[in-house]
Amino acid sequence: MPDSTPRETPLAELHAALGASFTDFGGWLMPVRYTSDLAEHHAVRRAAGLFDISHMAEFTIDGVDAGAYLDYALAGRLSALAVGKAKYSLVLAEDGGIVDDVIVYRLSDTGFLIIANAGNRAAAREALSERTTGFDVVFADVSDDYALIAVQGPHALGILTAFEALTGLGSDLAQLPYYAWTDARFEGSPVLVARTGYTGEDGFELLVPSEQGAALWQRLLAAGAPEGLVPCGLASRDTLRLEAGMPLYGHELSRETKPAQAGLGRVVVDAKDAFVGKGATTPGPDARVLVGLVAEGRRAGRAGYAVCVDGEVVGEITSGALSPTLGHPVAMAYVDPAFAASDNLTIDIRGTHVPATVTTLPFYRRTS
Amino acid sequence: MTDLNALSYTEEHEWLSIEGDIATIGITDYAADKLGDVVFVELPQPGASVTAGDVCGEIESTKSVGELYAPVTGEVVEINDGVVDDPSLVNAEPFEGAWLIKVRFSGEIEGLLDRAAYEGITA
Numbered sequence: 001m002p003d004s005t006p007r008e009t010p011l012a013e014l015h016a017a018l019g020a021s022f023t024d025f026g027g028w029l030m031p032v033r034y035t036s037d038l039a040e041h042h043a044v045r046r047a048a049g050l051f052d053i054s055h056m057a058e059f060t061i062d063g064v065d066a067g068a069y070l071d072y073a074l075a076g077r078l079s080a081l082a083v084g085k086a087k088y089s090l091v092l093a094e095d096g097g098i099v100d101d102v103i104v105y106r107l108s109d110t111g112f113l114i115i116a117n118a119g120n121r122a123a124a125r126e127a128l129s130e131r132t133t134g135f136d137v138v139f140a141d142v143s144d145d146y147a148l149i150a151v152q153g154p155h156a157l158g159i160l161t162a163f164e165a166l167t168g169l170g171s172d173l174a175q176l177p178y179y180a181w182t183d184a185r186f187e188g189s190p191v192l193v194a195r196t197g198y199t200g201e202d203g204f205e206l207l208v209p210s211e212q213g214a215a216l217w218q219r220l221l222a223a224g225a226p227e228g229l230v231p232c233g234l235a236s237r238d239t240l241r242l243e244a245g246m247p248l249y250g251h252e253l254s255r256e257t258k259p260a261q262a263g264l265g266r267v268v269v270d271a272k273d274a275f276v277g278k279g280a281t282t283p284g285p286d287a288r289v290l291v292g293l294v295a296e297g298r299r300a301g302r303a304g305y306a307v308c309v310d311g312e313v314v315g316e317i318t319s320g321a322l323s324p325t326l327g328h329p330v331a332m333a334y335v336d337p338a339f340a341a342s343d344n345l346t347i348d349i350r351g352t353h354v355p356a357t358v359t360t361l362p363f364y365r366r367t368s
Numbered sequence: 369m370t371d372l373n374a375l376s377y378t379e380e381h382e383w384l385s386i387e388g389d390i391a392t393i394g395i396t397d398y399a400a401d402k403l404g405d406v407v408f409v410e411l412p413q414p415g416a417s418v419t420a421g422d423v424c425g426e427i428e429s430t431k432s433v434g435e436l437y438a439p440v441t442g443e444v445v446e447i448n449d450g451v452v453d454d455p456s457l458v459n460a461e462p463f464e465g466a467w468l469i470k471v472r473f474s475g476e477i478e479g480l481l482d483r484a485a486y487e488g489i490t491a
Contacts, residue, residue, distance in 0.1 A: 021401070036459070037430045038405040235404055235431050298408040299428065321430055322407045350426075350433075 009054035010147050010213040018231055025234055026119030028055035033233040040236035041324040044199050047228025048153035050221055051237060053205070054213060057121035058146050059114040059128060063137035066110050072275050073131040074104065075259065075268040081106045084171075086179045086194055090259055090267050091116075091124050092277030097255040098262070100124040101247065103196060105181055113192070113207075115148070117249045131276060147213025151220065151229070152203030152240075154366075159224040160204055165216075166191065173204070186216055198237065200244025201366055239321050242330065245292060245362030251303060251318040252290055252332055258283040261334070262290045263361070288315060288334035292361040293345065295354050298322055300329040301347035307333050308346045308353060314339045317347065323363060330363045331356070370463040377486035378479065380437040383463065389474070391440050394467045395427065395458065398490045403429040406458040411436075411447045411469055418444060418471060420478070425468065427458065439480070442473035 006029040015022070020031035031052065033040060043049050061069060067079030075090040083106050091099040100120040105113040116124040121143060129139045151160060160166060161173055170182040173193070181194035189212045197203040208216050221229060238248070247253050252262055259268050261283045268281050283289075295301065300322045307315035315335030323330045331347065335358075339345060346353035376384045381399035385392040400406065408428040418424045418438035425436035447469050451457050457466040481489070 032431075033404060036405050038407075038456075041430075239430055299410075300408075302433065322428070324430065 007055075009052055010210045011052045011054060011217050014214055014217055015052065015231075020231075020233060023234065026055060026117065028118055030055055031231070031233040033235045034231045037233070037235040037239065038324050040230060040232040041239050043228060043230045044153045044201055044232060044236065044240055045325055046154070048151060048155040048159055048203075048224060048230075049199070049232035049236065050217065050224065050229055051150040051152065051232050052147075052213075052217065053150050054147040054210070055118035056148055057116040057118060057124065057141070057143040058148075058207070059116065059125065060140045060142055061112040061114065061137050062110060062140075063135065064110055065135040065137050066112055069132060069135040069137045070104065070112060071272055072135070073128055074102070075275065075277065075281075076104075077269045077272060078104050078106070078112065083108055084180055084182070086181055086196055088179075088267065090264065091127050092259070092268075092275075092281065093127070093255060094276060094280065096258045096277045096280030096282075098249075098253045098257050098259065099127050099255065101249055101253055105192070105194060120249060127276075145210055146207050147210045147216070148205060148207050149213065149217055149220065150197055150203060150205045151224070152197045152199040152232075153201045153229075155224070155227045155229065156201070156203040159220070159227050159229055160193070163220060163223050165219050165223070166193070169193070178202075186212060191216075198244075198246055199240040200246070200362060200364055201240075238319075239324055242319050242321055242332065243323055243325055243362065243364035245332070247290075247332075248319060258287065261287050286337065289337050289340050290318075291315075291333055291335055291340055292359045292363060293317070293320075293331045293333050293347065293356040294359045294363070295329040295331075295347060295356040297329065297354065299349050299352075299354060301331045301333075301349055301354070301356070306348040307335055307356070308348055309339055309342065309344055311353075314345070325364050329354075332361070372463065373483045375463070376477075376480040376482065378437070378439045378481065379489060380439070381490075382437065382439050384439055384477075384480065385467075386477075389472050390445065391442075391471050391473050391477070392467050393439060393469050393471060394462055395434070395436070396486070396490075397462045399434065400459050400462045403427060403434050403458075404431045405429055406455040409451050409455045409458065409468070411452060412444050414444050414447055416444045418442065427455075436468065438471070440471050440473035440477050441475065442471045444469050445472050446470040
């Protein structure tokens with residue numbers, strides 16, 4: 001029997017001291033908010049937010065076959081990834097369904113880091129370690145060795161640049177491209193600083209040894225507070241990623257979802273000779289496709305609500321909220337392909353049909 | 369400040385202030401906290417009949433939807449348009465500015481909790 005008690009990140013005591021409310025997410029007890037979902041959301045859009053995402057899983061791949069192994073184990077062509085860069089990818093099942101969505105960082109010619117979803121840690125680990133057969137690589141689950149802290153928002157760069165405790169930066173943060181990383185040091189420990197995130201804003205994610213996580217959080221928060229940096233919980237993380245049109249595993253992605261249905265066809269490199277899922281990633285002609293929906297008013301369609309045409313159910317919402325930035329309801333939904341461009345949809349909000357219009361994702365795109 | 373000990377409470381996290389045959393009803397700070405930031409409030413119309421134990425309104429936050437249960441049976445005599453216009457009042461001042469409805473009720477009200485009993489179920 002798996003232990004059902006949620007785990008805590010190395011920063012749990014700090015969250016409690018900051019007055020956080022907690023929720024069980026992917027088997028982890030995580031801060032859902034510190035003060036207000038909306039205030040935390042707006043802080044990330046206007047200044048900066050600090051997120052503890054230490055629940056996420058980290059795996060390392062080392063060996064002369066690391067690139068070839070990843071080309072086989074993942075949907076993309078990771079062997080072509082340059083050292084210093086990062087790339088979004090998918091762990092597919094043999095049948096083309098999605099086991100997990102991940103970010104892959106190339107650490108060296110023969111070394112990669114994979115950051116995976118907390119709730120998929122066991123499934124991704126099992127799939128990825130099985131796939132090492134025949135490759136000269138060593139796979140390791142190093143999730144428990146690291147804390148992961150995200151600084152997101154238009155002030156993130158300024159805050160980190162002025163953060164004196166972060167030393168030995170391998171490259172100037174202002175010059176670091178999106179989806180690239182550099183190494184640094186914090187109080188004698190190595191830090192991986194990546195220009196990645198899950199909010200639709202500029203920002204960075206910092207991977208540090210878990211015993212340094214609390215100190216890094218505290219010092220960053222103190223250094224960034226004058227620039228508007230506030231601790232942010234998972235509630236704001238969810239509305240931020242929804243506005244940015246980013247999928248969340250368990251909502252937009254699942255074992256039953258094929259990449260193209262979720263708009264992730266570009267992630268699959270079919271030209272590769274062999275990879276798990278090859279030949280099985282094309283959805284059937286009737287398979288539902290992911291769309292963005294916007295509506296008027298303030299009542300949001302939420303996950304599980306039906307999407308209808310003339311009272312007939314043609315789809316289902318996977319994520320939805322009243323967009324804090326845009327001020328109107330937004331949702332992502334899977335709909336029958338015939339209605340993927342329809343302007344005649346309604347959302348069944350607990351019995352009331354609210355008109356909704358298909359729109360191009362993302363709902364929100366930062367201006368700079 | 370509202371004297372929280374002078375209010376009555378329900379297990380559904382409403383509070384009631386009773387004067388004569390009029391019950392003023394809102395949701396508690398505990399319920400508001402659990403919901404998160406309230407962004408939409410739907411209330412019954414003045415003149416509507418409500419039945420104790422039935423859903424008579426909705427309170428939506430960024431994260432979830434909460435239902436407002438009528439704690440009494442009677443006729444809605446007034447609703448708080450200020451909360452409909454500015455739902456964040458539910459979080460800011462759940463016991464004062466964010467009263468939701470006033471109901472002229474009849475008969476005995478059952479199942480109400482005093483402050484100590486309510487704190488017992490939310491502790």
